[in-house]
Amino acid sequence: MHDHNSDAMNAQERRAAGGLSSVFAFRMLGMFMVLPVLVTYGQDLSGATPFLLGLAIGAYGLTQAALQIPFGMLSDRFGRLPIIYLGLLIFAAGSVVAGMSDSVWGVIAGRVLQGAGAISAAVMALLSDLTREQNRTKAMAMIGISIGISFAVAMVVGPLVTRGFGLSGLFWFTAAMAILGIFIIAFVVPKPTVQLQNREAGVAPSAFAGILRNGALLRLDLGIFVLHALLMASFIALPLALVEQGGLPKEEHWWVYLVALFVGFFAMLPFIIYAEKKRKMKRVFLGAISVLLFSELFFWWFGHGLILLVIGTIVFFTAFNLLEATLPSLISKIAPAGAKGTAMGVYSTSQFLGAALGGMLGGWLFSVGGAPVVFASCAALAALWLVFAANMQEPPYVTSMRLPVSPVALQETQWLTALSSQAGVMEAVLVAEEAAVYVKFDTQIIDRAAIEGYL
Template sequence: MQNNIINGAICGYMMRAFDKNQFRILSLVSVTIGLRTLGLFMVLPIFTLYGEKFTGSYLLIGTALGAYGITMALFQTSLGRLSDRYGRKLIISIGIATFIIGNLICADPINIYGLILGRLVEGAGAVSSAGIALVHESVPVNRRNISDAIIGVAIGLSFMLGVIVGPLLATIFNYSSIFVIAAIIGAISFIPLWKVKETKKEKMFKIKAHIDSKLAVISIISFFIYFYMIVFYLYLPVFSLKYFPVSRFYEFLIPVVFIAGIIGLAIARPADKNKTVLFSLVSLIVLLISVPLFFLNTHVTDVTYFALSVAGFYSGYIISETVFPTLITRLAPKNSYGGNLGFYTSMQHAGVFFGAVVGGLLIIKVNHDIPIMIIIFTLFVFSIVLLYFITQFREIYLSNNVE
């Protein structure tokens, strides 16, 4: 019922905001990205248990968990630039194929180092920037926040479905089967991608290597957001088990993601009306507030408080996914969207890798949540300072975007 409401709300926004061709491209790209991320999220709830089959070292397990982030970070910029030159669909197709191979390696890795290798290969298919660039080239400049919100909701729904279905499939089959299923889902994601009609103009862009200092600062902020994201996912199963078994995570995730998705969509329209910087600040403040709410769960036993803390994270995260890519495309020349979005997403996935490693080390060596809470809280205070440094909290207008 709730999924139908979400889908209806998304379709309503899309039909009003985009013409038929824009609607088609946004829908197909959202499905492609959503299917691919579904494969990533399915393994999150069972990854530690799977890693324990190969090693007793939680540092190595944490490295395997975050390994895909470092190769995504390394390849996002280069693949984004290649998509500027050779076309989005070709580069996205190569990325999906790499993702499939990586999952098949993870399904039968022999040892923990094979699992790390599989995750590295999985992350090498880093095509988020090419997908976002394809959408941004296809929709009006004053509708990009809405398009990013819809992609963000697709990713959020993939996470919700993944953490529900992953443990259930592991119970029915086994842990390694989750990676095989993720590879199959990756193969299915070719179908909507092939239905996208890419224009000749999109294929003729030249490679631009320059990354503006303001773009670099926004990308650093994205590093901090994703650092928090992976640590959030690392702790979420631990905190959730106080209230629900893994098989019942959906009882709080469905309403929480639904509420956060509606908030993200509601903010997209005013953000498009020259309030992108304002809502970038709002996203950072909401995430900042959610940090102590979430990590102090160890001292609170109220399930309502827990749901509120998770909702705070998701709301701030989805808002950030709505507005920060638009800041990039407002600052970047149109013929280098892929390269600049590639650098942006590279920093995001670098945050995934370092967040997983640092979070894992603190769990192992400190065995409580206060140090990581302080680190992340400080990062978001610094992020707000950085946002002021590049914008003075004033709007970045579309006139800055030149061909």
């Protein structure tokens, strides 16, 4: 670690951020490559029904939701690396089980096992051990970007790999990705010398009660729950609609997702910049939910020809990408100082529960009335979300950071009162056992250097 105040990432931080981003991305690839193909190719599995294929799509969400926070806590106790290795091995094992299976139940079992390798919290904690405070947000952002890219790549590569090697080939490919992740952790990512207790990245059990009582955060947790339920349910109806209504063979679906994600990505960027720069987050957020609702209605009413289905898919992904990017940003603005990691833990759990429910619900609705019933129900769910989100407050436009506190400053805490009353500082929380202070501040009013001055 060189000069504490230099804002450029050093070599170790770049290796840590790059290596862990790619581990995250490979694992997400394995989760999401199944999404565009399981319903169309899975019909050849013995015992396959729309409901069971929906269960197979969403099954990973159940174990992921249940184990994600416990795994993070285990990594605090037993160290990050053993937990990450264990998680990647479980994920690889799940991929192998699904790859060797020719029945739908075997694929469901494999997906449940894949989800049990819930390493996100441990990876985030390792990242904060390996980066300095001033570069942590950049490193976290790199992981966020890698997840977004891996989702886009998965939607295009999933159909291409399955076209070449079948559904079992797809699962063997994801197993190989997990093993590659293990090699990256072993040989690329630096080994941590210290293990930080960082409440920005990890879960603090003492913060749970406050997070679960915070109405603004619960509204966002509901949002990500609905967003991923809509994603999973829509992907039971959409691939089948492309085949049946659009006349597009399943081998050709990759280009629809490529076009939709590419256009959707560039269409969303101006809105993200507008939301942050002009501080119009609420307007953009509610607009995106409305567009998502519109895309489901569009599928329901007009999903009859290939061109219309492609247009609907572009609109869907523009709104989806925008919401996927804004929700975590809203969480970090609203979460109390020193509770961001806990808030993100609850948020991720909601996301995986939404995926699990969406898969099952979508499969069941499809067996009841085909694609139109799925799209109509998704539209109803999006409308419900819009109603819940409508009375949200404009979020505070703040950045949060954790600063180490010297032993002297721990004794003499009058600086904390002075810091808290400073213009632009929303909140400053001293956590004595970590010898750290968590500060939320508005960068347009006060900068990092001024805050460090108080220490």
